[in-house]
Amino acid sequence: DAKRAGRGRAVVYGPALGEASRRMSQIEVALRDGLRNGQFHLHFQPKAEALTLRTIGVEALMRWNHPSLGTVSPGEFISAAERCGFINELGELALREAARAARELPNLTVAVNVSPLQLMEADFPERVRRVLAEAGVPPERLELEVTESVMLDDARGAIRRLHALREVGVRVALDDFGTGYSSLAYLRAFPFHTLKIDRSFIHSLGEQSNAHAIVDTIVHMARALGMRTVAEGVEDDIQLAAVRKMRCDEVQGYLISRPMPLDRLKAWLSGRPVQATGDNVDSRLMP
Numbered sequence: 001d002a003k004r005a006g007r008g009r010a011v012v013y014g015p016a017l018g019e020a021s022r023r024m025s026q027i028e029v030a031l032r033d034g035l036r037n038g039q040f041h042l043h044f045q046p047k048a049e050a051l052t053l054r055t056i057g058v059e060a061l062m063r064w065n066h067p068s069l070g071t072v073s074p075g076e077f078i079s080a081a082e083r084c085g086f087i088n089e090l091g092e093l094a095l096r097e098a099a100r101a102a103r104e105l106p107n108l109t110v111a112v113n114v115s116p117l118q119l120m121e122a123d124f125p126e127r128v129r130r131v132l133a134e135a136g137v138p139p140e141r142l143e144l145e146v147t148e149s150v151m152l153d154d155a156r157g158a159i160r161r162l163h164a165l166r167e168v169g170v171r172v173a174l175d176d177f178g179t180g181y182s183s184l185a186y187l188r189a190f191p192f193h194t195l196k197i198d199r200s201f202i203h204s205l206g207e208q209s210n211a212h213a214i215v216d217t218i219v220h221m222a223r224a225l226g227m228r229t230v231a232e233g234v235e236d237d238i239q240l241a242a243v244r245k246m247r248c249d250e251v252q253g254y255l256i257s258r259p260m261p262l263d264r265l266k267a268w269l270s271g272r273p274v275q276a277t278g279d280n281v282d283s284r285l286m287p
């Protein structure tokens, strides 16, 4: 059969696909063990108010260090977990660890990424409520980030669940906005508090491109719909100045800080303005 599919195909995909799929199946096998043996943990990346650079929250990002596979990126293991039925377990782990972290990060919002598959579970809002209650964390300290794909498969269910989550009291954000296929009509129907503008647009802001017009339009639209905006992947002063000028509310990216373990975050925060009144503002970056 493989032969019948054509020689060219075998030549093009042969060895490369073999290696990639071998790694994929190793990852799938290692997931179960990794979950049992506590190999997963969160890193945290600060989010700052665009104008003052005051830290107002963090995003929790899952990390996996496997004894023989080494560092596996979320891009690899999240989709593997979704395929293999481990994503709810991994997602629950992220929620619990994030709730624990929230207790040590007073005044900051902690954002957790949620897979569309988690949002498809009817009891997801109740699970979130329970995790927060057990950790003793007020719901408004938690933000959940979902990608546009939830607007495509089972949109009705997703809308229902997002409303239920809002009733629990957590914040909900639309992640990577602009990369999916969602229409504005859809966006109107989804009760997001926050819209995170994908870093591909932010990346192109310094260049001669239409990115500026796109980001500007997104910020205006979000404001008209009553949503806050976050510029993702801000890496330099030019990009920061641009999103400030466009009145984007928050910035996140390597310019502020890379994601880091909780201990390092706490040390980093102690040298930074947290819920300050603006006296620690980095004047170099002021508009």
Ligand code: C2E
Residues within 6 Å of the ligand: 045, 060, 061, 062, 073, 074, 075, 078, 091, 094, 113, 114, 115, 145, 175, 176, 199, 232, 233, 234, 235, 252, 253, 254, 255, 259
């Ligand atoms: P995301 O939610 O959009 O997270 C932002 C990603 O951009 C992170 O990659 C972060 O390290 C990276 N990033 C932040 N600032 C910059 C920057 O200035 N420049 C560049 N080039 N990159 C930046 P990471 O940690 O590799 O995560 C990738 C994706 O994996 C996340 O994208 C999210 O979709 C997913 N993910 C991570 N942790 C979890 C989790 O616990 N659950 C679920 N369901 N998905 C997760």
Ligand code: MG
Residues within 6 Å of the ligand: 059, 113, 145, 175
């Ligand atoms: Mg995210």
Ligand code: MG
Residues within 6 Å of the ligand: 175, 176, 196, 198, 232
């Ligand atoms: Mg994102």
Ligand code: MG
Residues within 6 Å of the ligand: 176
């Ligand atoms: Mg992403």
